[in-house]
Amino acid sequence: KAGVTQTPRYLIKTRGQQVTLSCSPISGHRSVSWYQQTPGQGLQFLFEYFSETQRNKGNFPGRFSGRQFSNSRSEMNVSTLELGDSALYLCASSSAAGGRTEAFFGQGTRLTVV
Amino acid sequence: SQQGEEDPQALSIQEGENATMNCSYKTSINNLQWYRQNSGRGLVHLILIRSNEREKHSGRLRVTLDTSKKSSSLLITASRAADTASYFCATEQGGISSGSARQLTFGSGTQLTVLP
Numbered sequence: 644k645a646g647v648t649q650t651p652r653y654l655i656k657t658r659g660q661q662v663t664l665s666c667s668p669i670s671g672h673r674s675v676s677w678y679q680q681t682p683g684q685g686l687q688f689l690f691e692y693f694s695e696t697q698r699n700k701g702n703f704p705g706r707f708s709g710r711q712f713s714n715s716r717s718e719m720n721v722s723t724l725e726l727g728d729s730a731l732y733l734c735a736s737s738s739a740a741g742g743r744t745e746a747f748f749g750q751g752t753r754l755t756v757v
Numbered sequence: 758s759q760q761g762e763e764d765p766q767a768l769s770i771q772e773g774e775n776a777t778m779n780c781s782y783k784t785s786i787n788n789l790q791w792y793r794q795n796s797g798r799g800l801v802h803l804i805l806i807r808s809n810e811r812e813k814h815s816g817r818l819r820v821t822l823d824t825s826k827k828s829s830s831l832l833i834t835a836s837r838a839a840d841t842a843s844y845f846c847a848t849e850q851g852g853i854s855s856g857s858a859r860q861l862t863f864g865s866g867t868q869l870t871v872l873p
Contacts, residue, residue, distance in 0.1 A: 647799075674859050686845065686863035699858035733799060737859050745790055746861060748800040 645670065647736050647749035655755045661722040664752045668715050668736030675717040676746065677709060680731040689732075692717055724756045763846060763864040771872050776833045778867040780846030781826075787849055789822055790861065791831050794843045803831075803844075836871045843868050 648667040656662050668675050677689040688701040692711035709719040715736075721728055731753050735746040764779045782789070788807045792800040806813045806822045806829070813820045819832040833840055847861040 649799075676859055676861070678861075678863075685865050686847075686861075688860050688862065691859050693858070699860050701860075731797065735800075735861070745802045745805045746859065747802060748792070750799040751797075753797070 649734050649749035649752050653753045656724050660724050663720045666717045666734030672736035672738050673715050674737040676735045677719050678733045726756050729756045763867045767868045769870040776836050778831045780829045780864050782848045789829050790847045792845045838871050838873045841871045
């Protein structure tokens with residue numbers, strides 16, 4: 644069974660630009676979550692999607708958005724990039740709702756904003 | 758914000774020794790999960806323990822959960838150089854029905870170094 648796939652693996656963008664990251668969950672998994680990891684703030688929850696609906700959102704500005712497609716693949720978008728958005732962005736997929744099963748993570752997308 | 762803290766922040770041991778990491782959290786949970794992360798890469802799931810469980814084993818891993826103290830520990834026995842990584846605990850709150858949203862809240866992590 645293929646794991647969670649995130650593309651691209653590395654990205655360099657300039658302040659003010661926007662970026663779109665992609666996540667393909669494990670086949671059959673309908674819940675996709677996104678996390679930001681930085682040295683200063685650690686791992687922080689961005690949002691979660693299930694059946695194309697955002698069910699939960701973390702404490703991030705509106706510049707951070709996402710969506711999920713009917714095949715469960717998800718994208719997250721960051722507009723008007725700031726230097727502080729430089730981070731490892733991780734996507735996780737889960738099979739069942741309700742906290743009964745583990746989340747599987749992708750390798751992440753390393754975003755550098757210059 | 759972080760759910761809690763992990764202790765110690767860094768741990769250095771010799772190969773063959775046991776490593777114990779602790780995690781504390783603040784709110785009630787429905788499960789707690791441990792993950793490993795090799796430098797700058799994705800998180801690898803190690804073990805999940807539900808709030809009604811007190812201990813769980815998986816290979817060389819042993820996890821305990823004390824919900825009255827809001828704490829968990831991860832024991833890695835007979836450590837190997839390949840165990841060198843950062844270890845994170847993550848808690849999940851919320852309901853357990855099929856409609857409940859999923860969200861993990863992570864601790865700050867323990868950096869484990871196993872010396873050959």
